[in-house]
Structures are given as C-alpha cells and as structure tokens.
Amino acid sequence: MSTASHLSSSPSIAPVVPSAPELLAPAGSWDCAKAAVENGADAIYFGLERFNARMRAQNFTEAELPRLIEFLHRRGVKGYVTLNTLVFSGELAEAEQYLRTIITAGVDAVIVQDVGICRLIRHLSPDFPIHASTQMTITSAAGVEFAQSLGCQLVVLARECSLKEINKIQQQLADRQLSLPLEVFVHGALCVAYSGQCLTSESLGGRSANRGECAQACRMPYELIADGNVVDLGDRRYLLSPQDLAGLDVLPDLVKAGVHCLKIEGRLKSPEYVANVTRVYRQAIDQIVNTLPLSPPLSPPPTPHSPLPSPNRYNLEMAFSRGLYTGWFRGINNQELVHARFGKKRGVYLGEVKRIERQQIVVRLQAPVKAGDGVVFDSGHPEAKEEGGRVYAVHQNGSDAVLSFGKRDLNLQRVRVGDKLWKTSDPELDRQLRQTFAGDTPQFQxxxxxxxxxxxxxxxxxxxxxxxxxxxxxxxxxxxxxxxxxxxxxxxxxxxxxxxxxxxxxxxxxxxxxxxxxxxxxxxxxxxxxxxxxxxxxxxxQPKRWQLRSNVSFQDLLPQRPSLPSPSLTPTLIVLVRNLDQLHAALHAGIQTLYCEFEDPRNYRQAVALVKQVRSQTKSHSLLPNPQPPTVYIAPPRITKPNETWILQQVRSAQADGYLIRNYDHLEFFKGDRCIGDFSLNVANPITANHFQQYSLERLTVSYDLNIHQLEDLLNLCPTHWFEITIHQHMPMFHMEHCVFCAFLSEGTDYTNCGRPCEKHRVTLKDRVGTEHILQADVGCRNTVFNGIAQTGAESVQRLIDLGVQQFRIEFVNETATQVCQTIDRYQRLLRGEITGSQLWRELKLHNQLGVTRGPLSR
Structure with missing residues (x-):
C-alpha cells in the first residue's frame, strides 16, 4: 500500500461540541494560512513585519492584514497576530501604530509577551482581546491571575507544564474564582529553555530570542565535562536538543483538563507541514469529542510508551521530526526527552544498512519506501555532510529490500554497513497535501x-x-x-x-x-x-468592531521623570554570589548589598546568619556616625510550579532582609517584604517599568536584552532610582526543565531516582569553539547553563552614571574567593573614578583565563 494513502480523501466533519478545544495552527505565509484553513484549523496565528518571535518567517504586511482577516472570517476561522517580543522604549510609537492597524482590521486577538504592551493595548481599547504568550513564562495560577490583571483574556502556559500541573492550575484558578481560558502547545519543536527566559542567542551573538531572532544554539553539539574530564557519551552529543512534541496520545487528557486551545508550533515550517499536522489533529479532536464523554470518566490514559497510531505517526514524522515525544505532558523523564543523537529533521526511520551489493543498498525495512522517496544515510555524525538522495527503484528480496539509486545521485563509498537509513521526503504525500489547499474552492466545510x-x-x-x-x-x-x-x-x-x-x-x-x-x-x-x-x-x-480610543497614546502611560540626582553621590556596587565562600569574600571586600542565589536553599540560613553577624560587628566597631551595615537578599528559583510553594516557604524561613522577585508567584508570595525585581521580569520599556512599580519593588533589574542605546532611552523616560544595571556576569543562557545531570550522569528519569549527580560533580558543556559553559541545578532540579566567558559593561558605566544610575550589580558563578575579591576591587575602583572602564576591561581581559566579552551593553 502506498504510504501516501495514509492521507484520507477529506477531513471528517464533526458537530460542534462546546467543550471541544480550539485547534490553532501556525501561518508564516499565505500558503500556510490556506493550508491551515483547508485542513480544519479553528484559528491561525501569524506575525507582521515587526515585533514577532519568528522574524525569519515570511510573515504578513500591514497592507495584507484586512484581506487576510476577511479570508479567514469568511471561512469561519479566527486570526491572531503575534506581537510576542519585548518592545524597547524607542519603538513604542511604532508599536502603538501597529496595534491600531491590528485592532481596526478586526483581528480576533493579539498574542503578547511584553507587560507594557498589554497595558498599552488595554489603554487603546477596553475590549480588544489579549492572549498572554508562552513568552511570559506562566507556570502557575498566580501567573494566570497576573495576566488577567493586565487585561488578558487567555493564557498560553509554558510548554514545561505537565498534565498533572495543568489540572492543578485549573483547580487553583477555580479556588481563586477565576475562569481564564488556557492554551497549550500540542505539537512541534520544543524549546529546551523556558520561553521568555532564554538568553543564549543574545549572549553568544546579540540575536535575542526575546526579539524573534533565536539562533537555535540548543540544536548544536556539546561535550559533557565532569570534574575536568570529558564524559564518554558515545554518539550522544546533542545534549540540549529535545525531541519534537507530539501530544496526540494525550489529547483525551487535555480535553478532560478543560484546555481551551491546542496550539501547533511551526511558523517557519512549510505549507505541507501545516496541512499535514493540522489535518491529523483535526481528525483526532473530532474523533475524541464524538466518541468520548467530555465529563469523567474518560477512558484510561495511554501507557507511557504507547505509540501513536501508525498512519498518524508516519504523517507526523514526515511533516518534521527530530523524534516524536509527549514532551513534559506526562511529567519529567530526562532519559527520553533528549535522545541527544541529532538536532535536525530526520523523518521516518527505515532501518539499518545490511549490505552493499553492485551499487545497491540492502535494508531490512521497518517502514515503507518507494521510488521517488528521499533518504539520508546516518553514520552517527549528523554535524558532517551526510550522504543521501532519491530512491530510483525498490525490489523486495524476501524480508530485505534492495534500493537502487541514480548513478550520480549517491556516493556509495561514503555509505557503511550499519548506517541508519531515514526517509526525509515523500513526494507523493506532499503532492496530496498540496492538493488540499490548491485553488480557491473551499475544501474544508x-x-x-x-x-x-x-x-x-x-x-x-x-x-x-x-x-x-x-x-x-x-x-x-x-x-x-x-x-x-x-x-x-x-x-x-x-x-x-x-x-x-x-x-x-x-x-x-x-x-x-x-x-x-x-x-x-x-x-x-x-x-x-x-x-x-x-x-x-x-x-x-464584517470586521469586528473593537472599541478604539483615538485621543490616547502610549505617552499617557509613561512615568514622570524627576530631575537627576546629585552627581556627587558615589554609586553603589551590588554583588550576587552563589556559594558561601563567595559570600565571605564579598563581605570582606565591604559590600553592603548582597544577593545570594544558592543551589541548596538550606544554606540560606547560614548565609543570613553570617551577614547578620558582620552587621552586628559593623555597628559595634564602626567609628563612623552612620555606619552602613550589609543587607542580604535571597533569590528564589526563577520558576515556580503549582506544588512548589514549599520552596518559597523554605526561602522565607531564612529570614533575609529581602528577596529577588523573579516571577509572578514571587510577586504574590513576598508581597509586603522588601523586594527587588530581577532581570527575568523582562523590563525593557518605561510602561513595563511603571507597571511593576505598583508592587512596591525597591528597584528593577533592567532586561539583559537592552544594549547601551536602548538602555539610555529607558533611563531618559523613567526615574533612574528605579533601576539597577548588571555590569558584570556570566550570562544565564539556558534556563530549562531538562536536567543534564540526570540525563547523562545517571540512569534515572528524575530527582526521585537519579542519585543527585548535581551534588557530586562540577559540570561544564563544551561548545564547538571550545568554550566551556557552566552548568548548575537549582532546588527544583532545573538547570541553568551560564556562559563560560564573563561579560562586562564597564566601558558604559560612566555614561550610565551621568544619566543618574546609582545601583550597579556584578554577579559570580564559580569564581574562587580570590577572584571575587579581585573583581570586586576593580569595580569599586571604577565606581570611585580611580580607573576607567577601558582600563578595567583591559585588566579583566589580561587576568581572566577564559577572557571576557563586552556583552550586550556594548552594542
């Protein structure tokens, strides 16, 4: 039977069931939009030329927007615009004009990351729908409630939320008497880092994922270095590249959980991909809502290893596949999430090469192949050029298949017995998929x-x-x-x-x-x-007639900026440390404001006790009339899941002077305490900064996405005492649920059976250019990969002081106490005006073994 016959002649038409989830498909072009519509999408999401998280997609123009929305609405399909990046101060006027165009065109909703843009939309229109993007990193009921306070009508949860956690969030929302609809990604590429918290592209090349310019460093090979030695992982080198998400097996559970919308990833994918995946999920949703009750009890969930139905698996693997997996829906399984053998599309696995005979390849097939299909031979080195081509003929020889190729299509000398064979292209399937959206006659009714x-x-x-x-x-x-x-x-x-x-x-x-x-x-x-x-x-x-105020603008939401403070004040140096030795060194250097971010929060009690001891000694021994004793703030983990309030309680039990606020749960839990907003709140413009002021935060840490010019724009529009600027750090590139320690230094699946290798080994990840990036775990077993090369903004410090900035932060990761003291001394001298930023840069470059970069502030 031809494999293309897996594509049925027409999508099933099901009666509308109120509890059936909306199917949301990606559209990076007109053909993709048609492919989604003709294969059963209830809505599509797409970007315009600016402010969307897939700037490499073809995208649509503002001029095309009315025609696109008319086409979608005629076909009974909704259209959502992605405005899901951070927006800088100098772009607010353009963003406002974009929003006015979007609202006037009758778009059904806009998907937003930036807190300030949410506020701007609601200022422009009291009723235009806002969807909180997955880039907002919402993982809890507190995050959903925060989004609702911004005027959002729907929340896209982080992809790391399991079914159990989704159900818990729904329960907690009910307890809070909230009923905001939830959306989840159900299929497509998985980002290994939490969306909205990935600074890898920004750190390595100035291409921010928060600005739609992800360079996909997670798909590159890395070596695992444990305690200074390379760990032999065989052919596993793609340590940060998850398999692609395929939620087909858990669709009944998602329906039962009351998820409002199921989202397919893929605005950079082809129209055939959109048609293929949309059709598979359309038919699956219709089958579920027509054959299963939508109230308990549902049929038992599939077993963890139950495969997708064969035709569906074939179609989805041919659409695009790095391997298909249910992602985090069934919880954490670090052994299965990342197989680490390749980071690019493979397709359908056909089998291993048994023999090479007379210009022919003999394979014992595990999936069908036919003349015209494209294949690639996998020798275990996906980073190198691989041999592949189109099959010329297929002949069965018992249980074996003999594949022939054109004389010049394949270099058989580069093919070896044992190579894995993958089908990467099925022209017949693609042809049938293109027929589903060819022409102007509606095919999906x-x-x-x-x-x-x-x-x-x-x-x-x-x-x-x-x-x-x-x-x-x-x-x-x-x-x-x-x-x-x-x-x-x-x-x-x-x-x-x-x-x-x-x-x-x-x-x-x-x-x-x-x-x-x-x-x-x-x-x-x-x-x-x-x-x-x-x-x-x-x-x-007929265009939706959303309310749109003509007599308001973004400028109404800007804070009032007072006059600059006296330049005679000496700026303050704030130090973040990640172990007790570093804390001792910082206290010895006379630092007055300290942040502690430890892997084990049980050590916070000791840290706080140490600071209080020094504080007592400062008061009793100082000859100054007003001595400045040290204060200590604790940094809770960046992510908080529904059942992790105990971690926050453990943090508070240390009785620190204050806390770094890194997510929406922290805003709620530590309300009333001394708090400082951290970089993970993604403050990139004055409207966002102004909004967070209502939470009584002492200061805000400016987003690491801003360069010096964008930072100047922000400071010129806000009171500068609101902010602290991080001027030295190892950039926290990947922050992820995936635990590299568990996956590659144990045989366990999660923290319950991994043996805690994170507590026994110092680990780095060596990239293709030889840099060893530092790997650390937190109390929630989430991993952060820190850039192995420190970044400094020293050369911009004087410009920032002239603008009125008084609070500067430097951060340490794995530096020794001696290195901490030396680095602190240099920056203290810089802030006192004893050395210039250029001198500090040269000294760091000379004495830092790995070197130092100028970081994002230099651009």
Whole structure:
C-alpha cells in the first residue's frame, strides 16, 4: 500500500461540541494560512513585519492584514497576530501604530509577551482581546491571575507544564474564582529553555530570542565535562536538543483538563507541514469529542510508551521530526526527552544498512519506501555532510529490500554497513497535501443548521445558523401551496439545502416544522440556499468592531521623570554570589548589598546568619556616625510550579532582609517584604517599568536584552532610582526543565531516582569553539547553563552614571574567593573614578583565563 494513502480523501466533519478545544495552527505565509484553513484549523496565528518571535518567517504586511482577516472570517476561522517580543522604549510609537492597524482590521486577538504592551493595548481599547504568550513564562495560577490583571483574556502556559500541573492550575484558578481560558502547545519543536527566559542567542551573538531572532544554539553539539574530564557519551552529543512534541496520545487528557486551545508550533515550517499536522489533529479532536464523554470518566490514559497510531505517526514524522515525544505532558523523564543523537529533521526511520551489493543498498525495512522517496544515510555524525538522495527503484528480496539509486545521485563509498537509513521526503504525500489547499474552492466545510417553517399561503422561512453564532433568516418570494404529490418532506428539504458544494458550509442538521403537505418550486429552494450562503458569508466577513480610543497614546502611560540626582553621590556596587565562600569574600571586600542565589536553599540560613553577624560587628566597631551595615537578599528559583510553594516557604524561613522577585508567584508570595525585581521580569520599556512599580519593588533589574542605546532611552523616560544595571556576569543562557545531570550522569528519569549527580560533580558543556559553559541545578532540579566567558559593561558605566544610575550589580558563578575579591576591587575602583572602564576591561581581559566579552551593553 502506498504510504501516501495514509492521507484520507477529506477531513471528517464533526458537530460542534462546546467543550471541544480550539485547534490553532501556525501561518508564516499565505500558503500556510490556506493550508491551515483547508485542513480544519479553528484559528491561525501569524506575525507582521515587526515585533514577532519568528522574524525569519515570511510573515504578513500591514497592507495584507484586512484581506487576510476577511479570508479567514469568511471561512469561519479566527486570526491572531503575534506581537510576542519585548518592545524597547524607542519603538513604542511604532508599536502603538501597529496595534491600531491590528485592532481596526478586526483581528480576533493579539498574542503578547511584553507587560507594557498589554497595558498599552488595554489603554487603546477596553475590549480588544489579549492572549498572554508562552513568552511570559506562566507556570502557575498566580501567573494566570497576573495576566488577567493586565487585561488578558487567555493564557498560553509554558510548554514545561505537565498534565498533572495543568489540572492543578485549573483547580487553583477555580479556588481563586477565576475562569481564564488556557492554551497549550500540542505539537512541534520544543524549546529546551523556558520561553521568555532564554538568553543564549543574545549572549553568544546579540540575536535575542526575546526579539524573534533565536539562533537555535540548543540544536548544536556539546561535550559533557565532569570534574575536568570529558564524559564518554558515545554518539550522544546533542545534549540540549529535545525531541519534537507530539501530544496526540494525550489529547483525551487535555480535553478532560478543560484546555481551551491546542496550539501547533511551526511558523517557519512549510505549507505541507501545516496541512499535514493540522489535518491529523483535526481528525483526532473530532474523533475524541464524538466518541468520548467530555465529563469523567474518560477512558484510561495511554501507557507511557504507547505509540501513536501508525498512519498518524508516519504523517507526523514526515511533516518534521527530530523524534516524536509527549514532551513534559506526562511529567519529567530526562532519559527520553533528549535522545541527544541529532538536532535536525530526520523523518521516518527505515532501518539499518545490511549490505552493499553492485551499487545497491540492502535494508531490512521497518517502514515503507518507494521510488521517488528521499533518504539520508546516518553514520552517527549528523554535524558532517551526510550522504543521501532519491530512491530510483525498490525490489523486495524476501524480508530485505534492495534500493537502487541514480548513478550520480549517491556516493556509495561514503555509505557503511550499519548506517541508519531515514526517509526525509515523500513526494507523493506532499503532492496530496498540496492538493488540499490548491485553488480557491473551499475544501474544508464547517457545519450549519437550518430550520424550516411555514404553512399553506405563507412564505417558507429558512433560518440558518453557523457554529460561530451567525444567523440569517430568508423567506421565499412566493407562498407555499398545498402539495398533491411530492410534498416537501424532511428528506427532500435536507437534500436541497445540503447542496453546498464549493461553499464554506456543510449541512449538519435540518429541522422541518412545516405545517401539512406543502410544496415550493425547486428553483425557489435553490435561491433560498444560495441567499443563505451569501448572507452568512457577508456576516462573517464584517470586521469586528473593537472599541478604539483615538485621543490616547502610549505617552499617557509613561512615568514622570524627576530631575537627576546629585552627581556627587558615589554609586553603589551590588554583588550576587552563589556559594558561601563567595559570600565571605564579598563581605570582606565591604559590600553592603548582597544577593545570594544558592543551589541548596538550606544554606540560606547560614548565609543570613553570617551577614547578620558582620552587621552586628559593623555597628559595634564602626567609628563612623552612620555606619552602613550589609543587607542580604535571597533569590528564589526563577520558576515556580503549582506544588512548589514549599520552596518559597523554605526561602522565607531564612529570614533575609529581602528577596529577588523573579516571577509572578514571587510577586504574590513576598508581597509586603522588601523586594527587588530581577532581570527575568523582562523590563525593557518605561510602561513595563511603571507597571511593576505598583508592587512596591525597591528597584528593577533592567532586561539583559537592552544594549547601551536602548538602555539610555529607558533611563531618559523613567526615574533612574528605579533601576539597577548588571555590569558584570556570566550570562544565564539556558534556563530549562531538562536536567543534564540526570540525563547523562545517571540512569534515572528524575530527582526521585537519579542519585543527585548535581551534588557530586562540577559540570561544564563544551561548545564547538571550545568554550566551556557552566552548568548548575537549582532546588527544583532545573538547570541553568551560564556562559563560560564573563561579560562586562564597564566601558558604559560612566555614561550610565551621568544619566543618574546609582545601583550597579556584578554577579559570580564559580569564581574562587580570590577572584571575587579581585573583581570586586576593580569595580569599586571604577565606581570611585580611580580607573576607567577601558582600563578595567583591559585588566579583566589580561587576568581572566577564559577572557571576557563586552556583552550586550556594548552594542
């Protein structure tokens, strides 16, 4: 049987079930939009030329927007615009104009990352829908409530949320009497780092993922270095590259959990990918809602290793696959999430090469292959050029298949027995997929219902409704007459009104309430049917009339900026340390404001006790009239899941002077304490900064995405005492649920059985250019990869002081106490004006073994 026959002739049409989740498909181009619509998407999401997290996609223009929305709405499909990047101060005027265009065009919602943009949208329009992007890193009910406070109508949860956690969030929302709809990614590429918290591209090349310019460093090979020695992992080198998400097996559980929307990743993918994946999930959702009750009990969930149905697995693997896995839906399994053998598309696994005979390859097939299919030979070195080509002929030889190739298509000298063979292309399947969205005739039809009323001497009245709530009523131009033969039975009426070919509609149900045996000419029934279609299409294509205020602007949301403080004040140096030895060194250097971020929060009590001891000694021994004793702030983990309040309680039990606020749970839990907003809040513009001021934060740490010019723009629009600037650090590149320690230094699946190698080994990840990046775990077993090369903004410090900045932070990761003291001394001298930024840069470059970069502030 041809593999392409896995694609059925037409999508199944299911009656609309209120609890059925919305299917949301990606569209990076017009063809992708058509592919999504014709294969059953309920909505599509797409970007415009600016401010979207997939700047490499083709995207749409502002001028195209009205035509696209009209097309979508005519077909009963919603359109969501992605404005899901951070927006800098100098871009607010342009962002406002974008938003006015989007709202006027009748777009159904905008997907947003930036807190300030949420505030701006609600300022411009009281009713235009906002969807909180997964880039907002929402993992809890507190995060959902924060999004609602911004005016969001839907929240896209972080992809790291399991089914158990989704259910817990739903329960906690009910306890809070909130009912905000939730959306989850159900298929596509998995980012290994938490979206909105990945600074890898920014750190390594100035291409921020928070600005839509991800360079996909997670898909590159790395060596694992433990305690200074390379760990032999065989052919596993892609240590940070997860398999692609495939949530098909857990769809019943997602329906049961009440998830409102299921989202397919892929705005950089082809129209064939969009058609393929959308069709598979459309049919699966329809089957679930038609055959399973939507209230408990549902059928038992699949076992952890149950495979996708074979035709679906084939189609999804051919669409795009680095391996398919349920991601984090079933919880943490670090052995399965990342197989680490390759980081690029493979497709369908065909088998291993058994023999090479007379320019032919002999394979014992595990999946079908036919002439014309494209294949690649995998020798275990995916980083190198691989041999591949199109199959010329296939001959069965018992259980083996003999594959022939064109004479110049393949270099057989580079193929070895034992190589794995993958099918990467199925032209027949692609051809069938393209046919689903070719031409202008609708191929996917959405259901309508029709009611027929009337009696002898009265016109026939037809009332039609679609699933979106549109309703039209049409009357015949002539009265019904008594029928002596062939009256208008329900069957005859259904036959006439079901003739909806070449329209976006299909007749789901017809109700006949005609009084008596009556008749009407067929030509009149046909006219009524055509008018119903025309009127429904007309209603659908009317732009949504969202409220839009013309007399307001982003400037209304800007804070008032007071005059600059006296330049005679000596700026303050703040130091973040990650172990007790570093803390001792910082205290010895006289640092007055200290942040502690330890892997084991049990050590916080000792840290706080040490600072309080030094504080007591400072007060009792100082000869100064107003001595400045040290204060200590504790940094809780950057992510908080629904069942992790105990971690925050453990942090608070140390009785520190204050806390670094890194997520929305922290804002809620530490309310009333001394708090400082950390970089992970992604403060990139004055509207965002102004919003966080309502939480009584002492200061905000500016986003690491800003360069010096963008930082100057922010400081010129805000009171500078709101901020502290990080001027020295090892950039926290990847922050991820994936535990490299567990996956590659143990045989365990999670913290319950891994043996805690993170407590026994010092680990780095060596990249392709030889830099060893530092790996650390936190109390929640989440890993952070810190850039092995420190970054300094020393050369920009004087410009920042001139703008009124008084608070500067430096951070340490694995430096020795001696290195901490030396580095602190240099920056103290810099802030006192004893050395210049250029001198400090040269000294660091000279004395730092790995070197130092100028970091994002230099750009």
């Amino acid at each position: 959405r259901p309508i219902t029709v009611e027929i009323h009337g009696a002898v001497g009265q016109p026939l009245v037809a009332i039609a409704r679609d699933s979106l709530g549109h309703i039209v009523q049409m009357e015949s131009t002539m009265p019904l007459v008594e029928a002596h033969r062939q009256p208008l039975t329900t069957e005859r009426l259904h036959d006439q009104f079901a003739r909806l070919g070449n329209t976006p509609f299909t007749l789901e149900h017809l109700t006949n309430t005609l009084d008596g045996a009556v008749m009407l000419p067929v030509s009149e029934l046909n006219r009524l049917r055509r008018d119903i279609v025309q009127q429904l299409e007309h209603q659908r294509t």
